[in-house]
Amino acid sequence: QQQVKQSPQSLIVQKGGISIINCAYENTAFDYFPWYQQFPGKGPALLIAIRPDVSEKKEGRFTISFNKSAKQFSLHIMDSQPGDSATYFCAASFETSGSRLTFGEGTQLTVNP
């Protein structure tokens, strides 16, 4: 059972544009929502994370928007750059699970120059 659904599967944007990736979750016990960035041949690396007590978190060009009532969260990449081309994964966990991460399916982002 997939508890975190991610869309779109792939995304192509122009340099300077906004990239938006969406995730929806089912388990209301989740209390930690990270986004991971993965380049080809590398392991995933934490990009940004949010907890459900805030609706938005921004770090540089990357913003997480969180909607607790809708059980959805999204990643916005402002001024997208070719170097942002990678696969992005949303994930969720809750502390009493030992912080086991449940991942979305992944989004392959391509930023054209």
Next chain:
Amino acid sequence: NAGVTQTPKFQVLKTGQSMTLQCAQDMNHEYMSWYRQDPGMGLRLIHYSVGAGITDQGEVPNGYNVSRSTTEDFPLRLLSAAPSQTSVYFCASREPVRRIQFFGPGTRLTVL
């Protein structure tokens, strides 16, 4: 710090063979885990450990064994490899306060 290291980077097995994927971390993290990554399915948890001597099953544990004799090492054993185990395997360790998981570079395994 080397972070999380994994060996080998690539491996080809024949059906029925066994092997061990190695994982080590030098950050003194208690929590470690193994994931497999398959196209269109994200990363799925195989096994995890909350400390030396303590392991538990994740989402897809069948066909895999783990042990944790030290804080640093968390090997994953394939007892009798099957083509369905063809995947990229990632080991991770977790920083406890901020709950950040650090992933290794992965092992790409092909089972013929």
